[in-house]
Amino acid sequence: NAGVTQTPKFQVLKTGQSMTLQCAQDMNHNSMYWYRQDPGMGLRLIYYSASEGTTDKGEVPNGYNVSRLNKREFSLRLESAAPSQTSVYFCGSSYSNQPQHFGDGTRLSIL
C-alpha cells in the first residue's frame, strides 16, 4: 500500500520551461489537493479536486493548472515556470470525513 506517490522527487527548470508534477493515490480517496510550501512557511493550497471530474482554485492558483485524470491521479502543470514558483510541492488526498494524507513532496527549483 503506497499511499500517495509523487513524481518526480526533485526537478530543476529554467525560467519559461513547462512541466507536470504527477500525483497518484491508491487509497480510493475522493478528494485530492496540491499545496506549495516555501522555506519556513506553512502549506498554501494551489488547487483541489473534491471528486473525479471537478477542480477548484485554492489560495494561490496563478501560474498553475491541474487535471484530475481519474479517481487516482491528480496532476499539477506549470506552463511557464518562474523563479517565484521555486518551492516544495505536496500532493494530498482524503476521503469524506477522514484525515488528509500527503506524498513525500517534489522539490522544484527554477533558475
Next chain:
Amino acid sequence: GENVEQHPSTLSVQEGDSAVIKCTYSDSASNYFPWYKQELGKRPQLIIDIRSNVGEKKDQRIAVTLNKTAKHFSLHITETQPEDSAVYFCAARGYNFNKFYFGSGTKLNVKP
C-alpha cells in the same frame, strides 16, 4: 472562508517539559481538526485529530482539546523528547467538508 491562526511560531522547551500549541479558527461550521508533525525535509504526518462532537482526545503523550464556543483547539505534548522536535501544523476542515485550512506552523525545539 475559514481562517486558522496558530501560536506560537517557535517554541523551545527542555526535555521532559510540556509543550502547548494553540490554534483558533473562524468558521463555526468547521467540524474536524487534525494535527500534523513535519520533520525536516519530510512530509506532514497526522499525529492526532479531533471532531467537533468531542472536547478532548488523548494518545499516549499527546492530547488535543477543543473549545467550540471559543473556536480554539490546542495540542499538548507531555514529557517531551528530542525526537518531538519538528514543525507542527494545525488544520480545520472548512464548511464545504473538502478543503483543509492550515495554520502557519509551530517549530518545536526540545533541548536535551
